[in-house]
Amino acid sequence: KAGVTQTPRYLIKTRGQQVTLSCSPISGHRSVSWYQQTPGQGLQFLFEYFSETQRNKGNFPGRFSGRQFSNSRSEMNVSTLELGDSALYLCASSFLGSGNTIYFGEGSWLTVV
Amino acid sequence: AQTVTQSQPEMSVQEAETVTLSCTYDTSESDYYLFWYKQPPSRQMILVIRQEAYKQQNATENRFSVNFQKAAKSFSLKISDSQLGDAAMYFCAYYNNYGQNFVFGPGTRLSVLP
Numbered sequence: 001k002a003g004v005t006q007t008p009r010y011l012i013k014t015r016g017q018q019v020t021l022s023c024s025p026i027s028g029h030r031s032v033s034w035y036q037q038t039p040g041q042g043l044q045f046l047f048e049y050f051s052e053t054q055r056n057k058g059n060f061p062g063r064f065s066g067r068q069f070s071n072s073r074s075e076m077n078v079s080t081l082e083l084g085d086s087a088l089y090l091c092a093s094s095f096l097g098s099g100n101t102i103y104f105g106e107g108s109w110l111t112v113v
Numbered sequence: 114a115q116t117v118t119q120s121q122p123e124m125s126v127q128e129a130e131t132v133t134l135s136c137t138y139d140t141s142e143s144d145y146y147l148f149w150y151k152q153p154p155s156r157q158m159i160l161v162i163r164q165e166a167y168k169q170q171n172a173t174e175n176r177f178s179v180n181f182q183k184a185a186k187s188f189s190l191k192i193s194d195s196q197l198g199d200a201a202m203y204f205c206a207y208y209n210n211y212g213q214n215f216v217f218g219p220g221t222r223l224s225v226l227p
Contacts, residue, residue, distance in 0.1 A: 033215070043204065043217040056214045088156060101148070102215070104158035 002027065004093050004105035012111045018079040021108045025072050025093030031055075032074040033102060034066060037088040046089075049074055081112045115140045117207050117218035125224040126195045133180075134190045134221045136205030143167075145209035147181065147188045152220075153201040161203070164188065192223075200225045 005024040013019050025032050033048040045058040049068035066076040072093075078085055088109055092102040116139045126132035138147070149161040164172045164181050171179050176193045192199055205218040 035215075035217075042219050045214045045216070048214060058214060090158065092158070101160055101163055103160070104150075106155070106157045 004091055004103055006089075006091050006105035006108050008108060009106065010109045010111075012113060013081050014113055015081055015083060017081050018077060019081060019110060020075055020077045021089055021091075021110075023074045023076075023091030023093075023105060025074070025091075026103055029093035029095050029103075030072055031094045031096065031102075032068055032072065033092050033094075034074070034076050035090040035092065036060075037090060037107070038086075043090075046076065078110075083112050086110060086112045115142075115207055115209070115216045117205050117216050119203075119205055119218035119221050121221045122219070123222045123224070125226055126192070127226050128195055128197060130195055131191060131193045132195055132223065134192075134203050134205075134223065136188045136190070136218055138186050138188065138205070138207045138216075138218075140186070140207065140209065142209045142211060145207060147179075148206040148208070148215075149177070149179070149188075149190045150204045150206060150217075151199075151201045152204065153198075158204070162190065195225050197225050197227065199223060 007022045031050045034046040037043045047057045048055045052068045063079045068074045088107045090107045092104045094100045094102045118137045145166045147164045151159045151161050162172050162174045162177050178191045180189045202220045204220045207216045
């Protein structure tokens with residue numbers, strides 16, 4: 001069974017640009033959640049999607065958005081990038097929702113210059 | 114708001130020895146889940162062990178076991194017979210069905226000495 005796949009793995013963007021990250025969950029998983037990991041703030045929850053609906057959202061500005069498609073694949077978008085958005089973005093999937101075990105992808109490394 | 118605290122930023126253990134990582138959490142809920150995740154240098158988060166709060170029995174998974182003290186809101190991880198491959202960052206995490214999001218602790222970096 002293939003794991004959670006995130007693309008791209010590494011990217012460099014310029015301040016003010018926007019970025020879209022993609023996540024393909026484990027087959028059969030309907031819940032996808034996103035996390036930001038930085039040395040200073042640790043692991044922080046961004047949002048969770050379940051069956052194409054955003055079920056919960058963390059404390060991030062509106063520049064951070066996401067969506068989920070009918071095949072459960074998810075994308076997150078960050079607009080008007082700031083230097084502080086440089087981070088490892090982790091996607092995780094689970095079958096029923098985050099109360100069950102979540103399985104993580106390898107992450108997307110975003111560097112904003 | 115729920116918080117998760119890991120008071121040991123770094124720990125080390127000799128190969129084949131036992132080490133315990135501490136985790137405390139704050140919640141007013143009675144129904145929740147607790148997890149330990151491992152993040153090796155590859156940065157991929159790997160589930161180590163999961164505990165459901167309504168279960169009094171401590172979870173075990175091979176060399177990994179937890180000491181779950183619900184009243185004290187404590188959830189420590191014991192690694193027995195430590196191996197070099199256990200070296201990683203370990204995160205304690207909390208989840209409840211009402212808030213529906215994970216809260217992670219700051220992590221404990223574990224080194225295993227040969």
